[in-house]
Amino acid sequence: MKKIFSPLAVxxxxxxxxxxxxxxxxxxxxxxxxxxxxxxxxxxKVCTNCHDARGDIPFERFxxxxxxxxxxxxxxxxxxxxxxxxxxxxxxxxxxxxRVELKPSLRxxxxxxxxMPHRGDYLSRHRIDGRVDPTSCFRxxxxxKAAATCVTCxx
Amino acid sequence: MKVRFCVARGLLLAVLALLAxxxxxxxxxxxxxxxxxxxxxxxxxxxGTDNLVTPGYEYLQxxxxxxxxxxxxxxxxxxxxxxxxxNDFYQDADAGExxxxxxxxxxxxxxxxxxxxxQYIFEGVANESVDGLRLSSDLSENxxxxxxxxxxxxxxxxxxxxxxxxxxxxxxxxxxxLGEVGLSYKNIQNDSDTAEEMAGxxxxxxxxxxxxxxxxxxxxxxxxxxxxxxxxxxxxxxxxRFRPFFQMFNYADYFATGANSVNPFRVLATGDEEISIxxxxxxxxxxxxxxxxxxxxxxxxxxxxxxxxxxxxxxWHPGEATDLGGEVGYLNGDLSxxxxxxTRLFATVDQLGDKLWLDFLTGDIVYAxxxxxxxxxDYSLFVSLGTGKTFLDGRLRVKLSGDYSxxxxxxxxxxxxxxxxxNYDHGL
Numbered sequence: 001m002k003k004i005f006s007p008l009a010v011x012x013x014x015x016x017x018x019x020x021x022x023x024x025x026x027x028x029x030x031x032x033x034x035x036x037x038x039x040x041x042x043x044x045k046v047c048t049n050c051h052d053a054r055g056d057i058p059f060e061r062f063x064x065x066x067x068x069x070x071x072x073x074x075x076x077x078x079x080x081x082x083x084x085x086x087x088x089x090x091x092x093x094x095x096x097x098x099r100v101e102l103k104p105s106l107r108x109x110x111x112x113x114x115x116m117p118h119r120g121d122y123l124s125r126h127r128i129d130g131r132v133d134p135t136s137c138f139r140x141x142x143x144x145k146a147a148a149t150c151v152t153c154x155x
Numbered sequence: 156m157k158v159r160f161c162v163a164r165g166l167l168l169a170v171l172a173l174l175a176x177x178x179x180x181x182x183x184x185x186x187x188x189x190x191x192x193x194x195x196x197x198x199x200x201x202x203g204t205d206n207l208v209t210p211g212y213e214y215l216q217x218x219x220x221x222x223x224x225x226x227x228x229x230x231x232x233x234x235x236x237x238x239x240x241x242n243d244f245y246q247d248a249d250a251g252e253x254x255x256x257x258x259x260x261x262x263x264x265x266x267x268x269x270x271x272x273x274q275y276i277f278e279g280v281a282n283e284s285v286d287g288l289r290l291s292s293d294l295s296e297n298x299x300x301x302x303x304x305x306x307x308x309x310x311x312x313x314x315x316x317x318x319x320x321x322x323x324x325x326x327x328x329x330x331x332x333l334g335e336v337g338l339s340y341k342n343i344q345n346d347s348d349t350a351e352e353m354a355g356x357x358x359x360x361x362x363x364x365x366x367x368x369x370x371x372x373x374x375x376x377x378x379x380x381x382x383x384x385x386x387x388x389x390x391x392x393x394x395x396r397f398r399p400f401f402q403m404f405n406y407a408d409y410f411a412t413g414a415n416s417v418n419p420f421r422v423l424a425t426g427d428e429e430i431s432i433x434x435x436x437x438x439x440x441x442x443x444x445x446x447x448x449x450x451x452x453x454x455x456x457x458x459x460x461x462x463x464x465x466x467x468x469x470x471w472h473p474g475e476a477t478d479l480g481g482e483v484g485y486l487n488g489d490l491s492x493x494x495x496x497x498t499r500l501f502a503t504v505d506q507l508g509d510k511l512w513l514d515f516l517t518g519d520i521v522y523a524x525x526x527x528x529x530x531x532x533d534y535s536l537f538v539s540l541g542t543g544k545t546f547l548d549g550r551l552r553v554k555l556s557g558d559y560s561x562x563x564x565x566x567x568x569x570x571x572x573x574x575x576x577x578n579y580d581h582g583l
Binding site (some may be wrong): 027028029030032033043053054055056058060061065066067071073074075076077078080081088089090092093096097098099101102106107109110112113119120121123124125127128130131132133134135137138139142143144145146147148150151154155 | 404440454554
């Protein structure tokens with residue numbers, strides 16, 4: 001009881017401190033959403049076309065270059081609220097979720113420009129990729145529910 | 156039991172507190188997105204060969220409340236599937252999952268954000284779906300923090316949810332235009348045993364001449380070892396951007412996630428293997444239309460011999476309506492069975508409404524050649540074609556696609572997919 005009570009007490013104290021501190025500061029405030037393409041009259045593509053590369057938010061970090069799909073992890077872990085300006089969690093859940101039956105490239109078969117993972121016959125390729133770097137599988141298939149797709153063959 | 160009661164009471168109090176929060180006068184909005192998918196393919200099942208499988212999927216997203224401004228809102232997203240043929244391809248004909256469903260309160264100062272319910276948490280060492288409470292806020296101009304607690308969704312399939320819990324948080328120090336340093340912690344209990352206890356540090360440094368440095372390390376407090384180091388530079392030079400990177404994973408600490416360890420990863424955690432990945436990405440934005448990418452990765456192991464990956468890609472985007480691209484990748488494995496060549500060509504032609512009844516056409520070819528046969532085959536060929544059209548001023552989009560695969564698992568596999576996406580957006 002003592003072991004679990006301590007984290008609970010810490011949590012409650014942290015909640016109280018967070019709530020109290022949040023009433024007192026006036027840090028840079030992000031809007032709820034980025035203006036829509038309809039509002040802008042065009043589809044926004046490159047953050048730094050309109051925003052400072054290193055202003056209150058370092059927008060250069062969030063420019064979706066050609067390898068963004070493979071390399072956005074660091075930016076998302078530190079800047080989730082910047083991602084949330086344009087993307088709802090459902091967008092992330094195409095790939096990152098506890099249980100997704102359809103792989104993203106299959107669910108969005110016609111969105112081939114997005115270079116989504118596992119396109120084509122990944123059943124064969126995963127045997128090799130899994131041997132070479134199993135850590136890349138673990139991020140999305142590492143808990144019992146997400147590994148349900150692995151269990152059929154891997155037990 | 157007492158702990159569960161405490162958590163339940165805490166969550167109840169949190170709900171009441173959330174409902175008591177000041178509401179602003181923003182209009183209540185309702186947005187609904189429905190994705191209905193129907194797939195068709197053939198499989199051998201326990202009830203026969205070449206059985207037609209026809210699963211239908213519904214992905215439903217609902218957002219309601221103060222969506223355009225700070226305030227109180229509700230968000231939910233989930234999917235369900237029913238196999239209309241019901242001929243034993245799936246264990247159960249129906250399946251589904253609520254991916255998230257939470258109340259959210261945002262306040263206009265300090266970036267205060269409170270979420271209660273099922274939610275996905277991405278921050279620091281957390282990459283988890285949680286039924287619980289999360290609170291984040293700026294504490295001062297340069298410090299922000301977040302904490303969360305509840306039950307991990309990913310473990311509800313292992314002996315139920317009794318004794319399952321998760322809590323953690325992240326504190327970040329950020330200085331405009333200099334960078335950010337974050338410290339994070341996560342503790343997961345599964346059936347009252349420690350499933351995972353991780354601490355991490357993440358860093359972003361914005362250096363002169365547009366050079367950036369990003370990275371994170373995570374430490375497994377359960378096995379007492381560093382699980383991961385991942386660090387990278389981003390270096391711009393005219394139209395080029397270089398991204399040299401380094402990653403290290405210790406299998407015993409990375410995969411040894413205690414009571415929630417699952418196969419095929421459980422067996423990896425029992426070894427002493429460590430992988431280090433060195434590499435570089437090179438992007439060249441030659442013009443508005445042309446983009447080129449080069450990629451090299453070297454996989455170095457403590458025990459096994461190394462592997463190398465080489466990749467090249469090019470895309471052509473002459474205007475809003477057209478995208479053509481191709482890529483080649485070669486994995487040069489230490490063993491023949493770890494070596495393959497991958498090639499892909501894709502095309503999307505959009506905004507065809509003036510010329511055709513259809514709005515867009517897409518095509519995709521993926522070809523893989525394996526150095527060592529897999530089930531007697533040394534290649535995979537995948538071809539996909541798609542098209543679609545929008546109706547009702549863009550609120551309804553219908554897409555139809557078909558794909559064909561010839562590979563080590565299927566001699567000839569033909570599949571079809573019909574997709575209907577409907578968007579409803581309305582002020583209440």
